[in-house]
Amino acid sequence: MAQPPDRPSPPARPPVAKLSDVARLAGVSLATASKALNGRSQVRAETRARVIEAAERLAFHPNPLARGLPAGRTGTVGLLTGDLEGRFSIPILMGAEDAFGVGRVAVFLCDARGDALREQHHVQALLGRRVDGLIVVGSRTDPRPSLGPDLPVPVVYAYAPSLDPADLSIVPDSVGAGRLAVAHLLACGRSRVAHVSGDPGYAAARERADGAAAALADAGLPPVGEVLFGSWSEGWGRAAAGMLLDRHPALDAIVCGSDQIARGVVETARERGRRVPEDVAVLGFDNWEILTQGSRPPLTSVDLNLEQVGRTAAQALFAAIEGQPRSGVETVPSRLVIRESTAPLS
Amino acid sequence: MAQPPDRPSPPARPPVAKLSDVARLAGVSLATASKALNGRSQVRAETRARVIEAAERLAFHPNPLARGLPAGRTGTVGLLTGDLEGRFSIPILMGAEDAFGVGRVAVFLCDARGDALREQHHVQALLGRRVDGLIVVGSRTDPRPSLGPDLPVPVVYAYAPSLDPADLSIVPDSVGAGRLAVAHLLACGRSRVAHVSGDPGYAAARERADGAAAALADAGLPPVGEVLFGSWSEGWGRAAAGMLLDRHPALDAIVCGSDQIARGVVETARERGRRVPEDVAVLGFDNWEILTQGSRPPLTSVDLNLEQVGRTAAQALFAAIEGQPRSGVETVPSRLVIRESTAPLS
DNA sequence: CTCTCTTCCGAAAGCGCTTTCGGGCGCAAG
DNA sequence: CTTGCGCCCGAAAGCGCTTTCGGAAGAGAG
Numbered sequence: 001m002a003q004p005p006d007r008p009s010p011p012a013r014p015p016v017a018k019l020s021d022v023a024r025l026a027g028v029s030l031a032t033a034s035k036a037l038n039g040r041s042q043v044r045a046e047t048r049a050r051v052i053e054a055a056e057r058l059a060f061h062p063n064p065l066a067r068g069l070p071a072g073r074t075g076t077v078g079l080l081t082g083d084l085e086g087r088f089s090i091p092i093l094m095g096a097e098d099a100f101g102v103g104r105v106a107v108f109l110c111d112a113r114g115d116a117l118r119e120q121h122h123v124q125a126l127l128g129r130r131v132d133g134l135i136v137v138g139s140r141t142d143p144r145p146s147l148g149p150d151l152p153v154p155v156v157y158a159y160a161p162s163l164d165p166a167d168l169s170i171v172p173d174s175v176g177a178g179r180l181a182v183a184h185l186l187a188c189g190r191s192r193v194a195h196v197s198g199d200p201g202y203a204a205a206r207e208r209a210d211g212a213a214a215a216l217a218d219a220g221l222p223p224v225g226e227v228l229f230g231s232w233s234e235g236w237g238r239a240a241a242g243m244l245l246d247r248h249p250a251l252d253a254i255v256c257g258s259d260q261i262a263r264g265v266v267e268t269a270r271e272r273g274r275r276v277p278e279d280v281a282v283l284g285f286d287n288w289e290i291l292t293q294g295s296r297p298p299l300t301s302v303d304l305n306l307e308q309v310g311r312t313a314a315q316a317l318f319a320a321i322e323g324q325p326r327s328g329v330e331t332v333p334s335r336l337v338i339r340e341s342t343a344p345l346s
Numbered sequence: 347m348a349q350p351p352d353r354p355s356p357p358a359r360p361p362v363a364k365l366s367d368v369a370r371l372a373g374v375s376l377a378t379a380s381k382a383l384n385g386r387s388q389v390r391a392e393t394r395a396r397v398i399e400a401a402e403r404l405a406f407h408p409n410p411l412a413r414g415l416p417a418g419r420t421g422t423v424g425l426l427t428g429d430l431e432g433r434f435s436i437p438i439l440m441g442a443e444d445a446f447g448v449g450r451v452a453v454f455l456c457d458a459r460g461d462a463l464r465e466q467h468h469v470q471a472l473l474g475r476r477v478d479g480l481i482v483v484g485s486r487t488d489p490r491p492s493l494g495p496d497l498p499v500p501v502v503y504a505y506a507p508s509l510d511p512a513d514l515s516i517v518p519d520s521v522g523a524g525r526l527a528v529a530h531l532l533a534c535g536r537s538r539v540a541h542v543s544g545d546p547g548y549a550a551a552r553e554r555a556d557g558a559a560a561a562l563a564d565a566g567l568p569p570v571g572e573v574l575f576g577s578w579s580e581g582w583g584r585a586a587a588g589m590l591l592d593r594h595p596a597l598d599a600i601v602c603g604s605d606q607i608a609r610g611v612v613e614t615a616r617e618r619g620r621r622v623p624e625d626v627a628v629l630g631f632d633n634w635e636i637l638t639q640g641s642r643p644p645l646t647s648v649d650l651n652l653e654q655v656g657r658t659a660a661q662a663l664f665a666a667i668e669g670q671p672r673s674g675v676e677t678v679p680s681r682l683v684i685r686e687s688t689a690p691l692s
Numbered sequence: 693c694t695c696t697c698t699t700c701c702g703a704a705a706g707c708g709c710t711t712t713c714g715g716g717c718g719c720a721a722g
Numbered sequence: 723c724t725t726g727c728g729c730c731c732g733a734a735a736g737c738g739c740t741t742t743c744g745g746a747a748g749a750g751a752g
Binding site for chain 1: 699700701702703704706707708709
Binding site: 106111152260 | 362407408409410411412414415420421422425431436439440443452453454455456457459470471472473474475476498579580581606609610634636637639640
């Protein structure tokens with residue numbers, strides 16, 4: 001539709017082997033060649049071997065377009081992200097690549113940039129390209145509107161769950177991540193644990209806080225003050241740390257809602273003469289290397305296992321394409337990466 | 347080839363309109379419908395209108411697979427990246443998306459993870475999918491081996507240039523970026539400018555340093571000490587800043603090879619009682635928001651215009667596909683983003 | 693030796709679309 | 723009223739592959 005009326009023909013390129021070449025070389029018909037290469041059970045082993053050898057000699061690669069035509073399949077999936085920076089999309093993409101297996105399927109990556117209209121447009125473009133399925137990645141863990149139940153292909157939501165429980169969503173376990181953080185601090189012998197988090201409008205902030213609170217409660221320990229919600233920035237981490245250290249000088253650990261916040265907290269603690277981790281243990285979430293490594297000391301952080309989220313989403317999508325759809329919200333556990341900002345009380 | 351022997355058929359899905367439906371509804375033949383929709387000049391305007399209306403009523407989207415079969419075109423391009431974190435790929439991807447125009451072409455994204463073997467594999471997979479062209483994105487600006495001259499489709503290298511001058515490469519102007527940085531500091535009235543950079547194994551480090559040195563020389567100013575090469579880390583920035591302030595207490599500006607280094611430098615300067623920017627102006631490269639914003643004060647940084655690199659690469663690829671290939675290395679100018687870590691001497 | 697089954701292979705029919713090519717029609721010129 | 727010429731349109735031939743279906747060849751039973 002969008003082709004120029006009379007475009008010049010592309011420059012001459014070396015021709016590629018096609019199935020008919022393979023068949024001729026192997027001395028069989030097209031049909032037999034196709035069956036042999038696709039592992040259909042109607043060819044003698046010896047014939048199959050001959051065909052395969054011919055294919056290899058010609059460096060034959062089947063044209064997936066032509067292959068998909070009769071089957072209605074294309075061997076491609078669409079990855080629709082709303083995440084500008086690729087902070088979450090990239091690990092998920094890599095996980096998906098792993099799960100599908102290199103070369104088996106190809107991934108179309110589209111960035112909707114958080115714009116619903118653009119998203120709709122991309123969905124149409126992807127469907128037009130006859131993708132076999134769609135993975136939708138959000139930029140935050142808050143539930144998002146479903147693309148709708150009547151798409152012609154299966155959809156899996158990753159990171160941000162769909163509001164529609166009939167859809168399948170794969171998300172990190174934020175509550176569990178919060179529990180994990182506190183459990184580690186308790187294991188380090190800390191007992192006076194405060195919590196500085198980010199924007200309370202984010203489900204991730206609230207759920208991590210819930211998990212942390214629950215773990216403290218399980219241990220019979222009171223939290224140190226309320227959870228301080230603010231923004232996902234170092235500046236907020238610095239400010240909040242100042243307040244905390246003034247009000248609760250006896251605290252011995254601070255859970256931070258993100259690595260950014262943790263950096264600010266660590267910095268302020270050090271400037272106030274508190275040693276990290278000896279006096280105060282600090283940890284963050286996300287395990288964003290650029291932040292955790294640059295910090296003094298390097299930050300312990302809860303890794304949300306985004307690659308695993310991607311891998312699971314890809315596997316689920318694959319299953320759905322094969323006719324085994326699931327639905328509901330499935331969570332992927334988090335993982336603690338211990339660095340120097342936490343350590344046992346000596 | 348890699349299909350399971352006898353897979354189950356996918357679940358029933360709503361059928362989509364095909365060209366024959368449109369033709370029937372419009373009361374014309376397939377051929378006419380096709381020509382009408384593709385703007386061929388062999389249909390009466392009135393007939394064309396009728397066909398288009400029928401297509402819209404049926405929400406007809408041509409099947410790009412079938413469309414590409416005769417033409418040998420697929421309307422897809424491959425984006426092959428070696429950049430784990432997507433630090434450079436994502437902006438380039440977005441630029442490419444912009445340049446192609448949403449929906450006109452789709453982008454296959456593959457991550458080779460810096461592995462030549464995996465790269466080769468992905469190239470094969472992409473060629474197998476009959477992409478119309480390839481954009482290869484490197485993870486650093488050092489020249490990289492060419493994919494070879496005899497690929498069946500045009501290739502454009504972005505960020506990392508190809509070693510083969512017959513290829514087309516679109517890269518940021520590292521030398522110009524270095525000049526830009528120093529020019530800004532000079533405009534701020536600084537005259538004793540030191541330079542802390544990253545790993546000297548990186549062309550980006552050397553070229554930025556060259557540009558900076560050239561700009562100083564143009565102004566008739568001597569550099570303050572040698573360029574301190576090290577690594578791309580905050581820790582190195584802190585260490586280097588300590589050395590610099592000891593040896594050259596009179597310096598009034600420090601150019602840093604990256605935002606990470608700049609953060610370390612700023613931190614150490616502040617701890618040593620030097621005010622930034624009043625006593626010492628500091629700037630970095632890359633304009634990585636997460637780093638520039640969290641710093642105290644926020645960092646001035648040279649933005650390499652990666653989106654523009656991507657857009658240019660995409661346009662060049664498009665031209666090559668249309669039969670207008672270019673070759674050689676083309677640079678994209680950088681852009682200064684001024685924040686609080688630099689300011690005129692009062 | 694004939695008949696029935698298997699096993700293996702090939703002819704042919706699509707999949708949805710584009711494009712070539714030839715023919716019908718209407719018009720102006722002869 | 724005939725030619726000739728253009729303008730539109732449709733029939734049909736692919737593009738490269740998969741799949742159905744029927745037939746040929748060989749094996750075993752009667």
